[in-house]
Amino acid sequence: MSDPDCIFCKILAGELPATIVDEDELTIAFMDIAPATRGHALVIPRAHSRDVFEAGPEDLQATILAAQRLARRVRERLGADGVNLLNSAGAAAWQTVFHLHIHVIPRYRDDPLRLPWVPSAGDPEEIAAAAQELAGG
Ligand code: 5GP
Ligand code: ZN
Numbered sequence: 001m002s003d004p005d006c007i008f009c010k011i012l013a014g015e016l017p018a019t020i021v022d023e024d025e026l027t028i029a030f031m032d033i034a035p036a037t038r039g040h041a042l043v044i045p046r047a048h049s050r051d052v053f054e055a056g057p058e059d060l061q062a063t064i065l066a067a068q069r070l071a072r073r074v075r076e077r078l079g080a081d082g083v084n085l086l087n088s089a090g091a092a093a094w095q096t097v098f099h100l101h102i103h104v105i106p107r108y109r110d111d112p113l114r115l116p117w118v119p120s121a122g123d124p125e126e127i128a129a130a131a132q133e134l135a136g137g
Contacts, residue, residue: 003048008099012046019127021134022070026062029070031127031134032103034119039078039106039130043067050098051089059100067102070134077133080106084115 002009010016011030021041022029032040043066045059052060064085071083086103088095094116107113 001047003099006048006097006099008042008044008097008101009048012044019131021131022066022073022137024062024066026059027066029066029104031131033122033127035122035127035130036103036105036117036119037107037111037113038126039074039080039104039134041070041074041104041134042101043070043104044099044101049100051095051100052087053089055100063100063102067104070104073134074104074106078106078130079108081109082107086115 002013007016011018012028018030020028020030026047027043027045029041029043032042043063045055045063047059049055049059055063067085071085074080074083084103084105084107086105087101105113
């Protein structure tokens with residue numbers, strides 16, 4: 001269920017800080033520490049699985065439904081014009097954290113993001129401001 005070496009399991013356990021913006025019985029969503037665009041968040045199942053190859057059907061279903069919920073919120077509350085839902089499975093596919101996650105990346109008309117993006121540290125205040133708009137069902 002949980003992997004002691006996994007940073008996302010540590011976030012789930014409250015051992016590492018994260019700005020949580022949504023949760024349900026099987027998933028949580030929190031802000032990405034190095035956002036590709038304003039409002040970039042990650043949805044993960046509470047149960048540890050490495051990637052989409054390994055995850056069970058119930059967790060996969062709950063995770064994509066949670067991503068849809070957050071994607072809708074991103075459009076309504078942040079004024080995004082579109083959303084990229086992105087999942088990487090395996091290092092060759094750019095996965096760097098090996099706990100299944102779906103990136104919810106708000107897209108704004110004419111934003112400069114090009115995939116794959118090169119992550120760089122986010123501005124904590126700006127991340128917190130976007131989180132405030134997203135948090136709470
Ligand atoms: P991946 O490259 O595996 O698809 O995505 C991992 C994501 O996790 C990256 O976008 C990265 O910025 C984010 N990330 C890595 N470490 C942390 C962390 O400690 N806290 C948060 N909130 N995000 C993290
Ligand atoms: Zn984990």
